[in-house]
Amino acid sequence: MQKSTTLPPAPKKTRGESTLAVHAGEDRQKLGDSITDPIICAATFTFESTQAVVDFIEQKQPREEYGRYGNPGEKVIERKLAELENGEQALLYSSGMAAIVGLFMSKLNAGDEVVFFDECYHRSREFCKKHLSRFGVTTRQVKTGDYAAMEAAVNDHTKLLVSESPTNPHLSIVDLDRFAEIGRRTGVETLIDATLATPFNVRPLDHGVDYVLHSATKYLAGHNDVLAGALIGDNEKLEPVRALRGVMGAVNSPHNIYLLERGLKTFGIRMQRQNENGQAVAEFLDGHSRIERVYYPGLESHPYHQVAKETMRGFGGLVTFLVKDADWRETGKIVDSVKIPRIAPSLGGVESLIEQPLVMSYYECTPEERRQFGIPDNMIRMSCGIEDKEDLIEDLQQALDA
Amino acid sequence: MKFRTRSIHVGNPCDPATGAVVPPIHVASTYVQHAAGEWREFDYGRSGNPTRKALEQTIASLENGRHALAFATGMAATHCVTMLLQQGDHLVAGADIYGGTYRLLHKILNRSGVHVTLANSRDPEELEQALRPETRLVWLESPGNPLMSITDLAACVDVAKRHGVMTAVDNTFATPVLTRPLDLGVDIVMHSATKYLGGHSDVLGGVLVVNQDDLYDRLYFAQNATGAVLGPFDAFLVARGLKTLAIRVLEQCRSAAKVAEFLAADRRVTRVLYPGLPTHPGHEIAARQMDGGFGAMLSFEVAGDFEKAKRVVQATELFQLAVSLGAVESLIEQPASMSHASYDAADRQRHGIGDGLIRISVGLEDVDDLIRDLDQALDA
Ligand SMILES: Cc1ncc(COP(=O)(O)O)c(C=O)c1O
Ligand SMILES: Cc1ncc(COP(=O)(O)O)c(C=O)c1O
Numbered sequence: 014m015q016k017s018t019t020l021p022p023a024p025k026k027t028r029g030e031s032t033l034a035v036h037a038g039e040d041r042q043k044l045g046d047s048i049t050d051p052i053i054c055a056a057t058f059t060f061e062s063t064q065a066v067v068d069f070i071e072q073k074q075p076r077e078e079y080g081r082y083g084n085p086g087e088k089v090i091e092r093k094l095a096e097l098e099n100g101e102q103a104l105l106y107s108s109g110m111a112a113i114v115g116l117f118m119s120k121l122n123a124g125d126e127v128v129f130f131d132e133c134y135h136r137s138r139e140f141c142k143k144h145l146s147r148f149g150v151t152t153r154q155v156k157t158g159d160y161a162a163m164e165a166a167v168n169d170h171t172k173l174l175v176s177e178s179p180t181n182p183h184l185s186i187v188d189l190d191r192f193a194e195i196g197r198r199t200g201v202e203t204l205i206d207a208t209l210a211t212p213f214n215v216r217p218l219d220h221g222v223d224y225v226l227h228s229a230t231k232y233l234a235g236h237n238d239v240l241a242g243a244l245i246g247d248n249e250k251l252e253p254v255r256a257l258r259g260v261m262g263a264v265n266s267p268h269n270i271y272l273l274e275r276g277l278k279t280f281g282i283r284m285q286r287q288n289e290n291g292q293a294v295a296e297f298l299d300g301h302s303r304i305e306r307v308y309y310p311g312l313e314s315h316p317y318h319q320v321a322k323e324t325m326r327g328f329g330g331l332v333t334f335l336v337k338d339a340d341w342r343e344t345g346k347i348v349d350s351v352k353i354p355r356i357a358p359s360l361g362g363v364e365s366l367i368e369q370p371l372v373m374s375y376y377e378c379t380p381e382e383r384r385q386f387g388i389p390d391n392m393i394r395m396s397c398g399i400e401d402k403e404d405l406i407e408d409l410q411q412a413l414d415a
Numbered sequence: 416m417k418f419r420t421r422s423i424h425v426g427n428p429c430d431p432a433t434g435a436v437v438p439p440i441h442v443a444s445t446y447v448q449h450a451a452g453e454w455r456e457f458d459y460g461r462s463g464n465p466t467r468k469a470l471e472q473t474i475a476s477l478e479n480g481r482h483a484l485a486f487a488t489g490m491a492a493t494h495c496v497t498m499l500l501q502q503g504d505h506l507v508a509g510a511d512i513y514g515g516t517y518r519l520l521h522k523i524l525n526r527s528g529v530h531v532t533l534a535n536s537r538d539p540e541e542l543e544q545a546l547r548p549e550t551r552l553v554w555l556e557s558p559g560n561p562l563m564s565i566t567d568l569a570a571c572v573d574v575a576k577r578h579g580v581m582t583a584v585d586n587t588f589a590t591p592v593l594t595r596p597l598d599l600g601v602d603i604v605m606h607s608a609t610k611y612l613g614g615h616s617d618v619l620g621g622v623l624v625v626n627q628d629d630l631y632d633r634l635y636f637a638q639n640a641t642g643a644v645l646g647p648f649d650a651f652l653v654a655r656g657l658k659t660l661a662i663r664v665l666e667q668c669r670s671a672a673k674v675a676e677f678l679a680a681d682r683r684v685t686r687v688l689y690p691g692l693p694t695h696p697g698h699e700i701a702a703r704q705m706d707g708g709f710g711a712m713l714s715f716e717v718a719g720d721f722e723k724a725k726r727v728v729q730a731t732e733l734f735q736l737a738v739s740l741g742a743v744e745s746l747i748e749q750p751a752s753m754s755h756a757s758y759d760a761a762d763r764q765r766h767g768i769g770d771g772l773i774r775i776s777v778g779l780e781d782v783d784d785l786i787r788d789l790d791q792a793l794d795a
Pocket of ligand 1: 108111181
């Protein structure tokens, strides 16, 4: 008897970002007069009487019903994320992948097509190519940043245009106005995976994009201790997606939701530091004799520097670089010599992480496939946390000099 | 390693069993031993817990100390220090101390036959005059609460050392980001971890940090014997809070300085107590003793009486009416009716805690939003 409760539209942004991060979406006077939101673990919610059930079904009274359809803590986070992204509503999921899958499953039917920029998170492209293909959905890919090719790939069956910005690990930046414009002109909805950007650095909805996706596991939660995903967009467009989430069940847990809410409180100051650390580390590497190339949108040498500068407030904590004249084992030695960043996949948390994409994500690919994906053997990706930047630079220095 | 890096990495080793970047939360109350009478590192949760120990390592590192102990609350930590004393001993405390500490010293500790004198620690000479042959402990707080009075910790340590008296500092307001009392020769640092260390208004906790091994052993013995230890979930939350401690505190200090300037220039405000203002009597000492900011707590007086101050604290839209402090949310309160209600009225008057006094804890919100909020509330 699921009844989706339509959320009121998020008020337009009037407060500063840090104020929103701390307060947005929360009731001022909370349950039990607590200053923080309670962790409501209930799997189900009780009704006072039969009449109360009837009132609920007739939508006279918005309230919770069963944990898979919604939780009060989840609603708080959804309102907070909606306000931060300047969207009408947000939907929280158990992971970023669950959010992507939730949207695709809701929007795509047999015979439909989806077009990706090819630097999109490989697991979301893989989901379309390997799994949605079984249900008759066709996936097309065009080169990232080739807007003409994207438009040319659209036909009567196309339902969704998808990109990430910045992309991972190349940190290419999509011109969101152009991307959204293609969608509007062709009547196709657009999705931006803005995990690496975060609403601190750019708000894709303000550029006319239809859906924003986050792996909230990364910067939003920010402490490498929560998995979460989110979609943000219009009420009307997300209502069917919300209904499907209740059926498919990839909802987040109340404990995680609390940690995410707590993590979001420091979102603004964490992002400032991570932008600063990313820029400092990129500049240091750029000037180091053992480095062949640095990918960072904040460097003038980056092919997308101009559009990044015009549309983004900062460029995040992720820095990708190539080691000069190193094979994959020599590159691995540098990864092994750093002392502060830990070797791990993922990004965006307070602790710095480092990895070699060839080893971490593309080990099973053939060299030809890796060439196609643009993953050279000597590539290293570092996610700068919020440590002191001098420590991170000193650490990289000793690892490169080793 | 620098401060921020240590707050993230010291005491946070990757879990060797799983590689987890964030150490697991150990909830066990007891630990299985290999053989009878052969104790492993952990035996029983009150005596030690890996999650609590990791947090203690992080805090010890941030305070430049060798040892730390984590307690259920700040008061439990303070109480543990007082258990070093015995009947007939004398304790001297700075005047502008937390109301709960005042209560513990005057209404609980006195029952054990320990005598307590409050002294104006802003003046090391007055402090010295309060010392007696049987004085065993000097308890200080800087900035003090709620008047933000500044005590010159190094000068007071000098006095105490000359008389062979141990010193303890409640460093809750300054945090190790700004002041590290052990570096100034203090023997024991105490924190209400409920405040900046946890930082998110969702944990109660306390800590003690020391350098001397024998002092640690005595405090550990008292903690283990009396049992007010910090639970593992809360230890995890404090450790998580510490990772953003430096960026939170520095940002909050920057905002507090702007709020203080705004209030100081406003005609509806008669007095602003913030160590960062050059007019504050402790400004020079604070500039020496506090590194990178003057704290994010400040008090001010409004023109008018008790009722006026009451209306102001009830009229804010962002600042929330609550005691406690140091978290991401900005809070406001009236010490006379709230945080310092446990002082006797006469002591309150004597120490300058007037009815028109308002104390605020500046949080992480955008400072322009906070100033706008105070501006409208001052008309209440
Ligand atoms: C850009 C991007 N999108 C989506 C995901 C998937 O998110 P999650 O790991 O939370 O499922 C990730 C991370 O793995 C990512 O980096
Ligand atoms: C300066 C100071 N010291 C000690 C305490 C007591 O700490 P707790 O409330 O954690 O017991 C407090 C808080 O109330 C405080 O503000």
